[in-house]
Amino acid sequence: MTVRVLLADDHGAIRSGLALILNNAEGIEVVGEAADGATAVQQAHALRPDVVLMDIRMPGMDGIAATRELVAEGLCEVLVLTTFDLDEYVHGALRAGAAGFLLKSVEAARLIEAVKLVAAGEGVLAPQVTRKLIAAFAAGTPQPATKPAGFDDLTDREREVLACLGEGLSNAQIGTRLFIGETTVKTHVSRVLTKLALRSRVQAAIVAQEAGL
Structure with a gap:
Protein backbone atom coordinates (compact mmCIF):
# COMPACT_ATOMS: atom_id res chain seq x y z
CA MET A 1 0.00 0.00 0.00
CA THR A 2 1.29 3.47 -0.90
CA VAL A 3 1.33 6.03 1.91
CA ARG A 4 -0.24 9.29 0.71
CA VAL A 5 1.43 12.36 2.24
CA LEU A 6 0.43 16.02 2.37
CA LEU A 7 3.21 18.55 3.09
CA ALA A 8 2.37 21.62 5.20
CA ASP A 9 5.17 24.18 5.50
CA ASP A 10 5.29 27.89 4.68
CA HIS A 11 8.71 27.61 3.01
CA GLY A 12 8.47 26.43 -0.59
CA ALA A 13 12.08 25.30 -0.69
CA ILE A 14 11.54 23.04 2.32
CA ARG A 15 8.40 21.54 0.77
CA SER A 16 10.34 20.88 -2.43
CA GLY A 17 13.13 19.17 -0.53
CA LEU A 18 10.72 17.02 1.44
CA ALA A 19 8.82 16.10 -1.70
CA LEU A 20 12.06 15.04 -3.39
CA ILE A 21 12.99 12.79 -0.47
CA LEU A 22 9.57 11.22 -0.03
CA ASN A 23 8.66 10.76 -3.69
CA ASN A 24 11.91 8.87 -4.20
CA ALA A 25 11.09 6.53 -1.32
CA GLU A 26 9.40 3.23 -2.07
CA GLY A 27 5.77 3.12 -0.92
CA ILE A 28 5.30 6.88 -0.39
CA GLU A 29 3.62 9.47 -2.61
CA VAL A 30 3.34 13.21 -1.94
CA VAL A 31 -0.21 14.09 -3.02
CA GLY A 32 -0.32 17.79 -2.12
CA GLU A 33 1.27 20.81 -0.46
CA ALA A 34 0.06 23.65 1.76
CA ALA A 35 1.74 26.85 2.96
CA ASP A 36 -0.43 27.36 6.06
CA GLY A 37 -2.62 25.43 8.47
CA ALA A 38 -5.98 26.42 7.01
CA THR A 39 -4.93 25.29 3.54
CA ALA A 40 -3.59 22.04 5.02
CA VAL A 41 -7.01 21.30 6.52
CA GLN A 42 -8.75 22.12 3.23
CA GLN A 43 -6.29 19.96 1.26
CA ALA A 44 -6.72 17.09 3.72
CA HIS A 45 -10.49 17.18 3.14
CA ALA A 46 -10.00 17.15 -0.62
CA LEU A 47 -7.07 14.73 -0.96
CA ARG A 48 -7.58 12.38 2.01
CA PRO A 49 -3.87 11.77 2.72
CA ASP A 50 -2.76 9.10 5.18
CA VAL A 51 -0.25 11.45 6.83
CA VAL A 52 0.19 15.21 6.99
CA LEU A 53 3.79 16.29 7.55
CA MET A 54 3.10 19.45 9.55
CA ASP A 55 5.26 22.45 10.38
CA ILE A 56 4.24 24.41 13.50
CA ARG A 57 5.11 28.04 12.78
CA MET A 58 3.05 29.09 9.79
CA PRO A 59 1.02 32.24 9.01
CA GLY A 60 -2.67 32.30 9.90
CA MET A 61 -3.68 28.96 11.40
CA ASP A 62 -0.53 27.42 12.86
CA GLY A 63 0.39 23.74 12.80
CA ILE A 64 -0.91 22.97 16.28
CA ALA A 65 -4.39 24.36 15.54
CA ALA A 66 -4.44 22.54 12.20
CA THR A 67 -3.35 19.30 13.88
CA ARG A 68 -6.11 19.61 16.46
CA GLU A 69 -8.71 20.04 13.71
CA LEU A 70 -7.41 17.21 11.53
CA VAL A 71 -7.21 14.74 14.40
CA ALA A 72 -10.59 15.74 15.85
CA GLU A 73 -12.20 15.03 12.48
CA GLY A 74 -10.30 11.76 12.08
CA LEU A 75 -9.04 12.83 8.66
CA CYS A 76 -5.47 11.54 8.89
CA GLU A 77 -2.42 11.04 11.06
CA VAL A 78 -0.20 14.06 11.71
CA LEU A 79 3.58 13.96 11.96
CA VAL A 80 4.98 17.28 13.15
CA LEU A 81 8.28 18.32 11.55
CA THR A 82 9.72 21.53 12.91
CA THR A 83 12.97 23.41 13.49
CA PHE A 84 12.18 23.99 17.15
CA ASP A 85 11.88 21.57 20.07
CA LEU A 86 10.54 24.20 22.48
CA ASP A 87 8.47 22.68 25.27
CA GLU A 88 5.32 24.59 24.35
CA TYR A 89 5.53 23.28 20.79
CA VAL A 90 6.11 19.69 21.85
CA HIS A 91 3.35 19.67 24.45
CA GLY A 92 0.99 21.63 22.23
CA ALA A 93 1.45 19.24 19.32
CA LEU A 94 1.04 16.14 21.47
CA ARG A 95 -2.03 17.51 23.23
CA ALA A 96 -3.49 18.30 19.81
CA GLY A 97 -3.14 14.63 18.90
CA ALA A 98 -0.02 14.52 16.71
CA ALA A 99 1.19 10.96 16.22
CA GLY A 100 4.81 12.07 16.14
CA PHE A 101 7.24 14.95 16.51
CA LEU A 102 10.51 15.23 14.56
CA LEU A 103 13.03 17.99 14.01
CA LYS A 104 13.94 19.16 10.51
CA SER A 105 17.52 18.05 11.13
CA VAL A 106 16.29 14.43 10.88
CA GLU A 107 18.08 12.26 8.34
CA ALA A 108 16.18 11.29 5.19
CA ALA A 109 16.08 7.57 6.05
CA ARG A 110 14.64 8.28 9.49
CA LEU A 111 12.04 10.64 8.03
CA ILE A 112 10.91 8.00 5.53
CA GLU A 113 10.72 5.38 8.29
CA ALA A 114 8.75 7.76 10.53
CA VAL A 115 6.18 8.54 7.83
CA LYS A 116 5.57 4.81 7.30
CA LEU A 117 5.37 4.12 11.05
CA VAL A 118 2.84 6.91 11.63
CA ALA A 119 0.76 5.72 8.67
CA ALA A 120 0.72 2.26 10.29
CA GLY A 121 -0.61 3.69 13.55
CA GLU A 122 2.66 3.91 15.46
CA GLY A 123 3.99 6.89 17.41
CA VAL A 124 7.33 8.58 16.64
CA LEU A 125 9.31 11.06 18.73
CA ALA A 126 12.71 12.59 17.99
CA PRO A 127 15.32 11.31 20.48
CA GLN A 128 15.86 14.86 21.72
CA VAL A 129 12.15 15.20 22.44
CA THR A 130 11.91 11.80 24.13
CA ARG A 131 14.80 12.69 26.43
CA LYS A 132 13.16 15.99 27.36
CA LEU A 133 9.83 14.35 28.13
CA ILE A 134 11.47 11.69 30.29
CA ALA A 135 13.55 14.32 32.06
CA ALA A 136 10.43 16.38 32.71
CA PHE A 137 8.75 13.41 34.37
CA ALA A 138 11.88 12.58 36.37
CA ALA A 139 12.45 16.17 37.52
CA GLY A 140 8.85 16.87 38.43
CA THR A 141 7.70 17.06 42.03
CA PRO A 142 6.55 13.57 43.03
CA GLN A 143 2.80 13.39 42.62
CA PRO A 144 0.33 10.67 43.44
CA ALA A 145 -0.60 8.61 40.43
CA THR A 146 -3.58 10.08 38.61
CA LYS A 147 -5.90 7.78 36.72
CA PRO A 148 -7.95 9.40 33.95
CA ALA A 149 -11.65 9.01 33.40
CA GLY A 150 -12.28 5.64 31.78
Whole structure:
Protein backbone atom coordinates (compact mmCIF):
# COMPACT_ATOMS: atom_id res chain seq x y z
CA MET A 1 0.00 0.00 0.00
CA THR A 2 1.29 3.47 -0.90
CA VAL A 3 1.33 6.03 1.91
CA ARG A 4 -0.24 9.29 0.71
CA VAL A 5 1.43 12.36 2.24
CA LEU A 6 0.43 16.02 2.37
CA LEU A 7 3.21 18.55 3.09
CA ALA A 8 2.37 21.62 5.20
CA ASP A 9 5.17 24.18 5.50
CA ASP A 10 5.29 27.89 4.68
CA HIS A 11 8.71 27.61 3.01
CA GLY A 12 8.47 26.43 -0.59
CA ALA A 13 12.08 25.30 -0.69
CA ILE A 14 11.54 23.04 2.32
CA ARG A 15 8.40 21.54 0.77
CA SER A 16 10.34 20.88 -2.43
CA GLY A 17 13.13 19.17 -0.53
CA LEU A 18 10.72 17.02 1.44
CA ALA A 19 8.82 16.10 -1.70
CA LEU A 20 12.06 15.04 -3.39
CA ILE A 21 12.99 12.79 -0.47
CA LEU A 22 9.57 11.22 -0.03
CA ASN A 23 8.66 10.76 -3.69
CA ASN A 24 11.91 8.87 -4.20
CA ALA A 25 11.09 6.53 -1.32
CA GLU A 26 9.40 3.23 -2.07
CA GLY A 27 5.77 3.12 -0.92
CA ILE A 28 5.30 6.88 -0.39
CA GLU A 29 3.62 9.47 -2.61
CA VAL A 30 3.34 13.21 -1.94
CA VAL A 31 -0.21 14.09 -3.02
CA GLY A 32 -0.32 17.79 -2.12
CA GLU A 33 1.27 20.81 -0.46
CA ALA A 34 0.06 23.65 1.76
CA ALA A 35 1.74 26.85 2.96
CA ASP A 36 -0.43 27.36 6.06
CA GLY A 37 -2.62 25.43 8.47
CA ALA A 38 -5.98 26.42 7.01
CA THR A 39 -4.93 25.29 3.54
CA ALA A 40 -3.59 22.04 5.02
CA VAL A 41 -7.01 21.30 6.52
CA GLN A 42 -8.75 22.12 3.23
CA GLN A 43 -6.29 19.96 1.26
CA ALA A 44 -6.72 17.09 3.72
CA HIS A 45 -10.49 17.18 3.14
CA ALA A 46 -10.00 17.15 -0.62
CA LEU A 47 -7.07 14.73 -0.96
CA ARG A 48 -7.58 12.38 2.01
CA PRO A 49 -3.87 11.77 2.72
CA ASP A 50 -2.76 9.10 5.18
CA VAL A 51 -0.25 11.45 6.83
CA VAL A 52 0.19 15.21 6.99
CA LEU A 53 3.79 16.29 7.55
CA MET A 54 3.10 19.45 9.55
CA ASP A 55 5.26 22.45 10.38
CA ILE A 56 4.24 24.41 13.50
CA ARG A 57 5.11 28.04 12.78
CA MET A 58 3.05 29.09 9.79
CA PRO A 59 1.02 32.24 9.01
CA GLY A 60 -2.67 32.30 9.90
CA MET A 61 -3.68 28.96 11.40
CA ASP A 62 -0.53 27.42 12.86
CA GLY A 63 0.39 23.74 12.80
CA ILE A 64 -0.91 22.97 16.28
CA ALA A 65 -4.39 24.36 15.54
CA ALA A 66 -4.44 22.54 12.20
CA THR A 67 -3.35 19.30 13.88
CA ARG A 68 -6.11 19.61 16.46
CA GLU A 69 -8.71 20.04 13.71
CA LEU A 70 -7.41 17.21 11.53
CA VAL A 71 -7.21 14.74 14.40
CA ALA A 72 -10.59 15.74 15.85
CA GLU A 73 -12.20 15.03 12.48
CA GLY A 74 -10.30 11.76 12.08
CA LEU A 75 -9.04 12.83 8.66
CA CYS A 76 -5.47 11.54 8.89
CA GLU A 77 -2.42 11.04 11.06
CA VAL A 78 -0.20 14.06 11.71
CA LEU A 79 3.58 13.96 11.96
CA VAL A 80 4.98 17.28 13.15
CA LEU A 81 8.28 18.32 11.55
CA THR A 82 9.72 21.53 12.91
CA THR A 83 12.97 23.41 13.49
CA PHE A 84 12.18 23.99 17.15
CA ASP A 85 11.88 21.57 20.07
CA LEU A 86 10.54 24.20 22.48
CA ASP A 87 8.47 22.68 25.27
CA GLU A 88 5.32 24.59 24.35
CA TYR A 89 5.53 23.28 20.79
CA VAL A 90 6.11 19.69 21.85
CA HIS A 91 3.35 19.67 24.45
CA GLY A 92 0.99 21.63 22.23
CA ALA A 93 1.45 19.24 19.32
CA LEU A 94 1.04 16.14 21.47
CA ARG A 95 -2.03 17.51 23.23
CA ALA A 96 -3.49 18.30 19.81
CA GLY A 97 -3.14 14.63 18.90
CA ALA A 98 -0.02 14.52 16.71
CA ALA A 99 1.19 10.96 16.22
CA GLY A 100 4.81 12.07 16.14
CA PHE A 101 7.24 14.95 16.51
CA LEU A 102 10.51 15.23 14.56
CA LEU A 103 13.03 17.99 14.01
CA LYS A 104 13.94 19.16 10.51
CA SER A 105 17.52 18.05 11.13
CA VAL A 106 16.29 14.43 10.88
CA GLU A 107 18.08 12.26 8.34
CA ALA A 108 16.18 11.29 5.19
CA ALA A 109 16.08 7.57 6.05
CA ARG A 110 14.64 8.28 9.49
CA LEU A 111 12.04 10.64 8.03
CA ILE A 112 10.91 8.00 5.53
CA GLU A 113 10.72 5.38 8.29
CA ALA A 114 8.75 7.76 10.53
CA VAL A 115 6.18 8.54 7.83
CA LYS A 116 5.57 4.81 7.30
CA LEU A 117 5.37 4.12 11.05
CA VAL A 118 2.84 6.91 11.63
CA ALA A 119 0.76 5.72 8.67
CA ALA A 120 0.72 2.26 10.29
CA GLY A 121 -0.61 3.69 13.55
CA GLU A 122 2.66 3.91 15.46
CA GLY A 123 3.99 6.89 17.41
CA VAL A 124 7.33 8.58 16.64
CA LEU A 125 9.31 11.06 18.73
CA ALA A 126 12.71 12.59 17.99
CA PRO A 127 15.32 11.31 20.48
CA GLN A 128 15.86 14.86 21.72
CA VAL A 129 12.15 15.20 22.44
CA THR A 130 11.91 11.80 24.13
CA ARG A 131 14.80 12.69 26.43
CA LYS A 132 13.16 15.99 27.36
CA LEU A 133 9.83 14.35 28.13
CA ILE A 134 11.47 11.69 30.29
CA ALA A 135 13.55 14.32 32.06
CA ALA A 136 10.43 16.38 32.71
CA PHE A 137 8.75 13.41 34.37
CA ALA A 138 11.88 12.58 36.37
CA ALA A 139 12.45 16.17 37.52
CA GLY A 140 8.85 16.87 38.43
CA THR A 141 7.70 17.06 42.03
CA PRO A 142 6.55 13.57 43.03
CA GLN A 143 2.80 13.39 42.62
CA PRO A 144 0.33 10.67 43.44
CA ALA A 145 -0.60 8.61 40.43
CA THR A 146 -3.58 10.08 38.61
CA LYS A 147 -5.90 7.78 36.72
CA PRO A 148 -7.95 9.40 33.95
CA ALA A 149 -11.65 9.01 33.40
CA GLY A 150 -12.28 5.64 31.78
CA PHE A 151 -9.23 3.98 33.36
CA ASP A 152 -11.37 1.66 35.50
CA ASP A 153 -13.13 0.47 32.32
CA LEU A 154 -9.89 -0.96 30.94
CA THR A 155 -9.47 -4.71 31.01
CA ASP A 156 -6.33 -6.20 32.55
CA ARG A 157 -4.93 -6.81 29.06
CA GLU A 158 -5.69 -3.23 28.00
CA ARG A 159 -3.85 -1.95 31.08
CA GLU A 160 -0.87 -4.09 30.11
CA VAL A 161 -0.96 -2.58 26.62
CA LEU A 162 -1.22 0.93 28.11
CA ALA A 163 1.83 0.23 30.27
CA CYS A 164 3.72 -0.88 27.15
CA LEU A 165 2.71 2.34 25.39
CA GLY A 166 4.13 4.20 28.37
CA GLU A 167 7.48 2.58 27.62
CA GLY A 168 7.27 3.75 24.01
CA LEU A 169 7.06 0.21 22.60
CA SER A 170 5.95 -0.36 19.00
CA ASN A 171 3.08 -2.69 18.13
CA ALA A 172 5.55 -5.43 17.22
CA GLN A 173 7.41 -5.00 20.53
CA ILE A 174 4.14 -5.04 22.49
CA GLY A 175 3.13 -8.23 20.69
CA THR A 176 6.43 -9.87 21.62
CA ARG A 177 6.18 -8.70 25.24
CA LEU A 178 2.60 -9.93 25.70
CA PHE A 179 2.77 -12.95 23.35
CA ILE A 180 -0.03 -11.71 21.10
CA GLY A 181 -0.24 -10.86 17.40
CA GLU A 182 0.17 -7.36 15.98
CA THR A 183 -3.42 -7.28 14.77
CA THR A 184 -4.57 -8.03 18.32
CA VAL A 185 -2.25 -5.31 19.63
CA LYS A 186 -3.79 -2.77 17.24
CA THR A 187 -7.26 -3.73 18.47
CA HIS A 188 -6.25 -3.28 22.11
CA VAL A 189 -4.54 0.06 21.39
CA SER A 190 -7.67 1.30 19.62
CA ARG A 191 -9.84 0.29 22.56
CA VAL A 192 -7.50 1.97 25.04
CA LEU A 193 -7.59 5.23 23.09
CA THR A 194 -11.39 5.08 22.81
CA LYS A 195 -12.01 4.30 26.49
CA LEU A 196 -9.63 7.02 27.67
CA ALA A 197 -10.83 9.54 25.05
CA LEU A 198 -7.29 9.99 23.71
CA ARG A 199 -6.28 11.05 20.21
CA SER A 200 -2.94 9.30 19.83
CA ARG A 201 -0.75 6.59 21.30
CA VAL A 202 1.73 9.30 22.31
CA GLN A 203 -0.97 10.83 24.52
CA ALA A 204 -1.58 7.32 25.88
CA ALA A 205 2.11 7.06 26.77
CA ILE A 206 1.87 10.25 28.81
CA VAL A 207 -1.29 9.00 30.56
CA ALA A 208 0.48 5.72 31.39
CA GLN A 209 3.30 7.66 33.04
CA GLU A 210 0.88 9.82 35.01
CA ALA A 211 -1.08 6.75 36.10
CA GLY A 212 2.08 5.19 37.50
CA LEU A 213 2.07 2.17 35.20
